[in-house]
Amino acid sequence: MARLYRRTLKEKKGAPPGTLVYTGNVQVKTHITVCEYDESKAVESEITDPRDFQVYKDDPAVSWINVSGLGQVELVSRMGECFELHPLVLEDILNTDQRPKLEDYEKYIYIVFKNLTLRDGQINYEQISLILGSDFLISFMESDNEILRSLRERIRLGRGRVRKMGPDFLAYCILDMVVDNYFAVLEHLGEDLEVLEERLLDVSANPSAREIQNLKRTLLLMRKSVWPMREVVVKLERRESGLLRAGTEYFLRDLYDHTIQVVDTLETFRDMLSGLMDIYLSTMSNRLNVVMKTLTVITTIFMPLTFLAGLYGMNFHHMPELDWKYGYPAILTVMASIGGSMYFMFKKRGWL
Numbered sequence: 251m252a253r254l255y256r257r258t259l260k261e262k263k264g265a266p267p268g269t270l271v272y273t274g275n276v277q278v279k280t281h282i283t284v285c286e287y288d289e290s291k292a293v294e295s296e297i298t299d300p301r302d303f304q305v306y307k308d309d310p311a312v313s314w315i316n317v318s319g320l321g322q323v324e325l326v327s328r329m330g331e332c333f334e335l336h337p338l339v340l341e342d343i344l345n346t347d348q349r350p351k352l353e354d355y356e357k358y359i360y361i362v363f364k365n366l367t368l369r370d371g372q373i374n375y376e377q378i379s380l381i382l383g384s385d386f387l388i389s390f391m392e393s394d395n396e397i398l399r400s401l402r403e404r405i406r407l408g409r410g411r412v413r414k415m416g417p418d419f420l421a422y423c424i425l426d427m428v429v430d431n432y433f434a435v436l437e438h439l440g441e442d443l444e445v446l447e448e449r450l451l452d453v454s455a456n457p458s459a460r461e462i463q464n465l466k467r468t469l470l471l472m473r474k475s476v477w478p479m480r481e482v483v484v485k486l487e488r489r490e491s492g493l494l495r496a497g498t499e500y501f502l503r504d505l506y507d508h509t510i511q512v513v514d515t516l517e518t519f520r521d522m523l524s525g526l527m528d529i530y531l532s533t534m535s536n537r538l539n540v541v542m543k544t545l546t547v548i549t550t551i552f553m554p555l556t557f558l559a560g561l562y563g564m565n566f567h568h569m570p571e572l573d574w575k576y577g578y579p580a581i582l583t584v585m586a587s588i589g590g591s592m593y594f595m596f597k598k599r600g601w602l
Contacts, residue, residue: 267338270323274346274377274392280322281394285314285405287413292405312417313386314405318394320344326390333358333388335381343390346377350478352485358383359493361421361482364475365395365428366435373435373468375475378428380421382493387417389424397427418494422501425483429505432476432512436519439468443522450529462530466523473516480509547601551592555585 282297288311297315320326323344330340339360342348350363361380366373376395381388389398401423405412412423442465449457486494487502562571562581571577 267341270327270340270344272320272323272344272346274320277321278319278393280317280319280325282318282325283316285316285402286311287314287405288312289414292408292413294402294406311385312420314417314420315386315388316398317388317390320346320390320392329388333381333383339381343379346392348377350475350482352482354491359491363425363428363479363482365397366431366472366475367395368435368438371438373438373472375471378424380424382417382421384493385417387420397431398424401427415498416495418498419501422486422498422505426501426505426508429479429508429512433508435472436512436515439465439472439519443519443526447526447529450526450533457530459527459530462523462527469516469520469523473520476509476512476516480506480513483509543601547596551589551596554588558585
């Protein structure tokens, strides 16, 4: 996957603006579905012929065109020609390393953001692009995401107010579901932080700095995806474009509050992680101090014993103790007394 990503980036290097090259790692067949709906009905279908796009462009009902899989660049290009999308917009759609942003092209609004999901305890990043028109919404995804399946179900069964509103409300629903995924990911990261904190405070555990660094890198990547989302929602809430209808701003205001809550939680986690790193460094320093203290005490106890052993190991001829019958047990008794006295003194002072 990484090799493919590097290869596609190499193809784009030096290419003129508007060159369409898919830079993502997800290689799935392009699948296009259409959901036409109004307050009374909802009709779903699939598109295989690019010439069918024009029918949905001029349809008075709301048309939601979802493109799953961006590997077929030619199909995306034909769709751009049908809906008169700017070449730079198509380039941004296929370049999956975009920063979340919103661009107003008068006839349509281009929105790009990151969707975060949990799979087997790992966070997956996927780029979603939206083209919001007067009576249509086009969503471009790298794969068939489950969050859109639940939204299709709501439209199919007429739940909520989606079928009563326009495509701008549909765009809000997608953004709201993505932000809800952020909360699920944050809950997972919060649990990891609690477990890591307990391990740091547990003397028997032995956490490594790599674990803290990996979690820090995850938070930084998530912040890169979430922080610009606030700017996107602010621009939508201002309703500077005529494509945003009255009544949607209340929902966008609620979405803005949720986005701010996600950003604040991320900043809190970053502060907690910095505190955990300080705790880790303090713990390692304390452990080192304990080891050094133990070694120092042992060295201090053996210093006088080593002196006595060295003194009576010189073997001079005029040393009366060498010829004394009880010299050997006497010196052992003295050495044991000195070592024992020093040990109990250190123990009493809490140095051991």
